[in-house]
Amino acid sequence: MAHRGSQPFVSNDMLNKIPIPLPPLSEQERIVAILDKLDALVNDLSIGLPAEIEARRKQYEYYRNKLLGAIHELPRPFSLLFFSANLMAS
Secondary structure, eight states, X not given: OOOXXXXXXXXXXXXXXXXXXXXXXXXXHHHHXXXXXXXXXXXXXXXXXXXXXXXXXXXXXXXXXXXXXXHHTSOGGGXXXXXXXXXXXX
């Protein structure tokens, strides 16, 4: 019996008798494939970082075009004056 926080003796034979369930090999291979893809996206700078930069570039272009489109919809003589006045008021 264990006393004062010590651990009872566990032999290799005892550990070897404990059943450890494993999924079938096909399931293990599927899990590995998913983890490999995740690893490539998260850790591989040659894939993940350029993809993120491209996504931010598209986002920037979208909002830039929305802004420029809004300026072109303003009345012509006042469009730039109106736009600059609104920027200063913000």
